[in-house]
Amino acid sequence: MVEWIWRYPVKSAQGESVPCVFVGVDGPDGDRLWACVSADGIVVSAKSPRRWGRMLYVAASVATTADGGDVVIRVPGREPLVAGTAAADEALSAWLGERVRLTREVPPQPRLHRLWPQEPGMIPEWAGGAGMGEEEVTEIAGAVAGGRFVDFGAVHLVTTSALDALRRAGAPAEVRRLRPNLVLSLDREPAPGDHIRVGPDVTLRILVPTPRCAIPAAAQPGLEPAPEVLRAIARHRVEIPGLGRAACFGTYAQVLSPGTVAVGDQAAFAA
DSSP: OEEEEOOOBTTBBBOOESSSEEEETTEETTTTEEEEEEEEBOOOTTSSHHHGGGGGEEEEEOOOOOOOOEEEETTTTTTTEEEEEEEEHHHHHHHHSSSEEEOOOOOOOOOEEOOOOSSSTTTTTOOOTTTTTTTEEEEEETTOOOOOOOOOOOOSEEEEEHHHHHHTTOOOOHHHHHHHHEEEEEEOOOOOOOOOETTTTTEOOOOOOEOOOOOSSOOOOTTTOOHHHHHHHTTSEETTTTTTEEEEEEEEEEEEEEEEEEEOOOOOOOO
């Protein structure tokens, strides 16, 4: 069953929970449409909490109007502003303490700042030269010109059973820390190659487990820093085919057939 639907109109900003959404081949409508870009052309991401953690305190939502849908951002202490305006860029720059601009255009060879967590086991095998607590600039594998600011797959999903296991491990499994698009109740955890039918129309193909970054431990509105989340995730490293082992939670999925998904819809593995 579909327990929760989330979308994140601006990369690394707070998302919005919605009762239903159309899921196209490139993901849920309104998801990761915009991102902030710094003066040096790097995509702003809370994967570097030291530099961009305040982005997690910015809220973003899709405001549907007769002319379409604007993305509205809410910077703490400021009135709501429309993405793509000078006022929005100025408010975000002041909040983040560095000149940024909002854009819908994925830069060529998009990159972001990434902080490798201090918790043992959180650095994936393919980043063997990285050091705990160090920061570096890495490519965004899923963001391509003309597309959205996704890290990899069009849809990111987690299961209620995985969240329950995280709680049993003593970690605060608040769903906002994991930033999924869909939270599903399923008979088991998805594996690469699985097909999942969601609602009457949508079919997803599971691609790979989701390697986790520093964000689940970062402070957010109403949530204190929680390094224990990363410690719990790091105890269960899994193999990503062709890359190596990594601390993962959730899965990335490809959309094979689009359609509308609503909270309460059935979700099950397809034959």
